[in-house]
Amino acid sequence: MRKMTFARDPNDWMEQAARCSDRLFLRTPEGRNFSYADLREHSGRIASVLLRRGVQSGDRVAVQVDKSAEAVFLYVACLRMGAVFVPINVANTPNEVEYFLRDSQPRAAIVRPQDRMLIESLARNAKVAWVETLAADGTGSLPLLASEADPIHPMRVYGELAGVLDDDAVVIGDGGDFVSYAGKYIEPGRPGGWLDPGPYGCLGTGLGYAIAARLARPSDQVVLLLGDGAAGFSLMDADTLVRHGLPVVMVCGNNGIWGLEKHPMQAIYGYDVVADYLWGRPTEILIDSLTKEDLEVRTLRTRLVQAGEMAGSAITLPGSALIAAR
Ligand SMILES: Cc1ncc(C[n+]2csc(CCOP(=O)(O)OP(=O)(O)O)c2C)c(N)n1
Numbered sequence: 001m002r003k004m005t006f007a008r009d010p011n012d013w014m015e016q017a018a019r020c021s022d023r024l025f026l027r028t029p030e031g032r033n034f035s036y037a038d039l040r041e042h043s044g045r046i047a048s049v050l051l052r053r054g055v056q057s058g059d060r061v062a063v064q065v066d067k068s069a070e071a072v073f074l075y076v077a078c079l080r081m082g083a084v085f086v087p088i089n090v091a092n093t094p095n096e097v098e099y100f101l102r103d104s105q106p107r108a109a110i111v112r113p114q115d116r117m118l119i120e121s122l123a124r125n126a127k128v129a130w131v132e133t134l135a136a137d138g139t140g141s142l143p144l145l146a147s148e149a150d151p152i153h154p155m156r157v158y159g160e161l162a163g164v165l166d167d168d169a170v171v172i173g174d175g176g177d178f179v180s181y182a183g184k185y186i187e188p189g190r191p192g193g194w195l196d197p198g199p200y201g202c203l204g205t206g207l208g209y210a211i212a213a214r215l216a217r218p219s220d221q222v223v224l225l226l227g228d229g230a231a232g233f234s235l236m237d238a239d240t241l242v243r244h245g246l247p248v249v250m251v252c253g254n255n256g257i258w259g260l261e262k263h264p265m266q267a268i269y270g271y272d273v274v275a276d277y278l279w280g281r282p283t284e285i286l287i288d289s290l291t292k293e294d295l296e297v298r299t300l301r302t303r304l305v306q307a308g309e310m311a312g313s314a315i316t317l318p319g320s321a322l323i324a325a326r
């Protein structure tokens, strides 16, 4: 009889299995098929989100979700990185869930979207900082942080940023929908680490804040997250950054619309006015008229290139204009 060999390290097992990449790993009742190569890819993507949010080998990840292929990928992701998967039965009461969270002290809790509000307050009591969602159909905030969608989903931008921001980074948001996601997903490491246009949401403050932040914190990362509409209010101040030698990284959510105006108009009235740009992509046009040799501009729609490349003054993201004043 042929002797079977078993890989002890989940990563070895994954590599072995993915060699027969077409081999079926899982078929769901709805007829979705996943090969071993899919398993490697999906679990790897989830593992990279967990890593970027600081989950390390030995950390616990509490999971209270319905059965799904994605829940299996999450489980395998934990195995691959040596994290401890703490399954919590969906039938557990809130008191029981709070007990499990307090007892296991997980780095992250992954829950059903409908339970998020409830669990977030339990998680706060249990000092669990990070809660994401995963639904039975595979949707939710956890998969979006690793989304492969093209054009890029804003959540992916923030999923990538989370891994490269220092604790003392100053992150500035100026924009509509693009920045709403940032507000939710970027956790300032210390007071003063997050600046936005405040309760009245007056767009156009971002460049001024960036100038001030760079002067006040000369050696910290300063990152400006701009909607393309917001960029239209004050992008000319990139020229000020350049003239005064103030390096700042700007990531522009370049969707060609005033999204936060357009979508509510569509929802309430069934039509929208003014919210679309009349020509092309104005962010690039505006940048063209600035002192371009001192600005590094990259527009990448299809590919993620070295998202972690933030050491100098540049981070590169797809579907977003990246502007770095040098
Ligand atoms: C000074 C000012 N004018 C108008 C508005 C109304 N307003 C809110 S969001 C928004 C559009 C934002 O578009 P963009 O920055 O492209 O972000 P998106 O929603 O497309 O991600 C506008 C015009 C505002 N908040 N402040």
Ligand SMILES: [Mg+2]
Pocket (backbone or CB within 6 Å): 227, 228, 229, 253, 254, 255, 256, 257, 258, 259
């Ligand atoms: Mg926009």
